[in-house]
C-alpha cells in the first residue's frame with residue numbers, strides 16, 4: 001500500500017482514503033464563516049457530517065483565510081472545547097484544528113483524537129511538547145507564517161521540492177520533541193502561502209511527498225485555486241466558495257486514487273462517494289472488485305434504474 005496512506009497509530013484503519021468533515025466555529029472563515037458559530041448548531045452539523053460519511057470531524061475556532069487576524073486564546077477555547085466534548089461523547093472521532101497548545105491540550109482532554117495544526121508546530125513552541133505528552137496523532141501542515149501576510153511568502157523556485165523540504169524539517173522538529181513518528185500525518189497546506197499554480201503543482205505531484213514516508217492529508221475544499229480553475233479565464237470572477245463543492249469532490253477522487261490518507265472537506269457527501277469509488281477502482285486493479293469500503297454511506301440509499 002502507498003506510503004501516502006499507511007496507518008496512523010492511534011486512529012482506526014479505514015482501508016481507503018478517509019474523509020475529514022470540517023466544522024468551523026468561526027464568524028469569518030472564507031468557506032462557511034458564521035454558519036456554525038454556535039455550540040448547538042456546530043455539534044448538530046458535526047453529527048450531520050458523520051451521517052453523510054465523515055470518518056473524522058475537524059473542529060476549529062480560528063479562521064486562517066488569507067489576511068485573517070488572530071482570535072484570542074480564551075475566545076478560541078470558548079468556541080472549540082464544548083463542541084469537541086459533545087461530539088466526542090457521541091462517539092465521533094474528533095480532530096481539533098488549532099495552532100495553540102493550550103487549545104490542543106484542552107480539546108484532547110475533552111475527547112479529541114488528533115491535533116491538526118496548520119503551522120505544523122511552528123506557531124506555538126508549546127505545541128509539540130503537548131502533542132508528545134498526550135500521545136495523540138498530529139497533522140503537520142506546510143506553513144510559512146501567519147495568515148495576515150502569508151500571500152507575500154508564495155515565492156518558490158520549485159514549489160513541490162520546497163514543500164517537501166520544509167515539511168521534512170517540521171516533521172523532524174516534532175519527532176525531536178518527542179512526537180511518535182507513527183502518529184504524524186503530513187499536509188501540503190494548499191492555499192497557505194501558495195498561489196493557484198502552486199496548489200495545482202502540488203496536487204499533480206503528490207507522489208513526490210512519498211519521500212517523507214508518512215500518510216498524507218489533502219485539504220483542497222472550496223479553496224481559491226478551485227475558484228481560479230472554475231472561473232475559466234484570466235480576470236474572470238471565480239464562483240463563490242460554496243459553489244466549489246463539485247470541484248472539491250473531483251480533487252477528492254484524484255487524490256484518493258493517488259493514495260492520500262484523508263481529504264478534509266466542508267461538503268462531505270460527494271467526497272465520501274468519491275473516496276469509495278476510488279477504493280473500488282483500486283480493488284478492481286488488484287483483482288478484487290467489490291472491495292470493502294465501497295458501499296455508499298447511510299442516508300444515501302442507492303437508487304435503482306440509473307446508470
Ligand code: PMM
Nearest residue numbers: 029030031116139141187189190219
Ligand atoms: N485549511 C484550512 C483550515 N485548516 N487544516 C489542514 N490540515 N489543512 C488545510 O489545508 C487547512 C486546515 C482553511 O480554512 P477552512 O477551514 O475554511 O478550510
